[in-house]
Amino acid sequence: xxxxxxxxxxxxxxxxxxNLPCNHSTISGNEYxxxxxxxxxxxxxxxxxGLKNNExxxxxxxxxxxxxxxxxxxLPHATLRDTAVYYCIVGSSGSARQLTFGSGTQLxxxx
Amino acid sequence: KAGVTQTPRYLxxxxxxxxxxxxxxxxxxxxxxxxxxxxxxxxxxxxEYFSETxxxxxxxxxxFSGRQFSNSRSEMNVSTLELGDSALxxxxxxxxxxxxxxxxYFGPGTRLTVL
Numbered sequence: 001x002x003x004x005x006x007x008x009x010x011x012x013x014x015x016x017x018x019n020l021p022c023n024h025s026t027i028s029g030n031e032y033x034x035x036x037x038x039x040x041x042x043x044x045x046x047x048x049x050g051l052k053n054n055e056x057x058x059x060x061x062x063x064x065x066x067x068x069x070x071x072x073x074x075l076p077h078a079t080l081r082d083t084a085v086y087y088c089i090v091g092s093s094g095s096a097r098q099l100t101f102g103s104g105t106q107l108x109x110x111x
Numbered sequence: 112k113a114g115v116t117q118t119p120r121y122l123x124x125x126x127x128x129x130x131x132x133x134x135x136x137x138x139x140x141x142x143x144x145x146x147x148x149x150x151x152x153x154x155x156x157x158x159e160y161f162s163e164t165x166x167x168x169x170x171x172x173x174x175f176s177g178r179q180f181s182n183s184r185s186e187m188n189v190s191t192l193e194l195g196d197s198a199l200x201x202x203x204x205x206x207x208x209x210x211x212x213x214x215x216y217f218g219p220g221t222r223l224t225v226l
Contacts, residue, residue, distance in 0.1 A: 046216055
């Protein structure tokens with residue numbers, strides 16, 4: 001699976017949009033970009049995933065560049081409960097799943 | 112729909128003992144994966160089971176083993192516990208057939224402390 005690079009930490013003001021970047025320059029054509037988040041010592045929570053088109057759900061939006069080498073997760077109106085470690089993962093859509101987690105980005109939402 | 116459940120949530124063992132952790136996947140999910148999370152190594156993949164067969168395996172010693180039952184519930188066993196096995200053990204389930212909609216969902220984890 002391709003490797004991802006994320007900033008180790010970011011701050012965001014409550015109520016503002018949080019934009020979390022991820023680089024995945026070695027992504028291959030059949031690999032998806034997945035985003036999970038983990039609030040301290042809980043299990044990772046699935047947020048969103050995409051292949052090449054931008055995606056939106058009730059939690060967030062995912063913007064993938066045209067060359068697919070980077071993506072941005074957008075939390076439109078961050079709240080204090082969004083403070084967590086956010087993981088960007090690139091993985092195959094094949095049936096055998098093995099998610100390779102990096103260090104992620106610690107997002108702190110400030111009041 | 113109920114989420115992934117793991118039991119027990121907390122466990123304290125001593126070196127040399129063995130431990131069994133349990134995971135019940137989301138109803139209808141046939142794939143169960145196990146991960147270990149430690150402060151030093153982060154989240155690492157242990158193995159994946161699908162239809163009672165181990166389909167994928169990470170780079171862990173043979174002391175770590177697992178199995179899956181016909182109802183898709185899974186157990187993970189660690190024998191001859193070492194201090195370094197202290198970790199949060201996470202289970203994730205998915206449909207198991209691949210494709211865009213086949214996403215892994217994680218349970219709350221079992222916190223194992225080895226003394």
